[in-house]
Amino acid sequence: QQQVKQSPQSLIVQKGGISIINCAYENTAFDYFPWYQQFPGKGPALLIAIRPDVSEKKEGRFTISFNKSAKQFSLHIMDSQPGDSATYFCAAIESMLSGAGSYQLTFGKGTKLSVIP
Amino acid sequence: DSGVTQTPKHLITATGQRVTLRCSPRSGDLSVYWYQQSLDQGLQFLIQYYNGEERAKGNILERFSAQQFPDLHSELNLSSLELGDSALYFCASSVFRDPGAYEQYFGPGTRLTVT
Numbered sequence: 001q002q003q004v005k006q007s008p009q010s011l012i013v014q015k016g017g018i019s020i021i022n023c024a025y026e027n028t029a030f031d032y033f034p035w036y037q038q039f040p041g042k043g044p045a046l047l048i049a050i051r052p053d054v055s056e057k058k059e060g061r062f063t064i065s066f067n068k069s070a071k072q073f074s075l076h077i078m079d080s081q082p083g084d085s086a087t088y089f090c091a092a093i094e095s096m097l098s099g100a101g102s103y104q105l106t107f108g109k110g111t112k113l114s115v116i117p
Numbered sequence: 118d119s120g121v122t123q124t125p126k127h128l129i130t131a132t133g134q135r136v137t138l139r140c141s142p143r144s145g146d147l148s149v150y151w152y153q154q155s156l157d158q159g160l161q162f163l164i165q166y167y168n169g170e171e172r173a174k175g176n177i178l179e180r181f182s183a184q185q186f187p188d189l190h191s192e193l194n195l196s197s198l199e200l201g202d203s204a205l206y207f208c209a210s211s212v213f214r215d216p217g218a219y220e221q222y223f224g225p226g227t228r229l230t231v232t
Binding site: 034045104106110 | 119121148150152159160161162165167172173175207209211219220221222223224225226
């Protein structure tokens with residue numbers, strides 16, 4: 001059972017364009033939604049995260065939009081650059097699972113972003 | 118550099134064998150998480166240790182086990198290896214702070230190839 005559904009699987013964007021990646025979840029107990037960026041041969045790195053009581057969070061060129069009623073959230077990358085080419089994973093945490101102190105990540109399947117010059 | 122180290126970087130072994138993957142968390146981090154990344158299953162949570170004790174279990178096979186030692190480094194043991202166990206194995210660490218500090222820092226991973 002896939003608890004976090006991510007789309008698209010791959011995305012090609014022109015340099016300077018906007019990259020949009022979408023995720024949807026079913027488990028209403030999820031209470032934290034991070035995005036991770038992974039370059040080939042590297043481990044995932046935290047990019048930006050949002051709590052469900054906030055509808056939008058912006059950090060530089062990266063913005064998360066969150067729709068609690070629709071159980072959907074998305075990552076927008078403004079002015080996309082070739083250096084942004086990577087695989088992006090949305091994730092969710094149910095912080096009270098297994099008691100306090102357990103923050104296991106449930107990941108989407110990932111989106112491979114290619115930004116072409 | 119996340120501060121999380123993993124060894125070895127690559128591991129090639131045969132079916133039926135047993136291997137041990139090692140992880141050292143960031144200085145001060147008490148929690149260690151293990152994840153498996155494969156092409157078909159994506160990134161999946163395996164198990165978490167907090168200050169030496171098992172805290173949560175995910176999709177970890179019975180052939181797999183882990184432990185966290187007093188110096189907080191962790192080892193993931195994979196036994197009776199099958200071809201399907203070939204994957205990237207990541208370790209992540211985090212420090213237990215007040216609610217809201219849900220940041221996990223991932224190591225560079227160990228690529229396991231079972232032949």
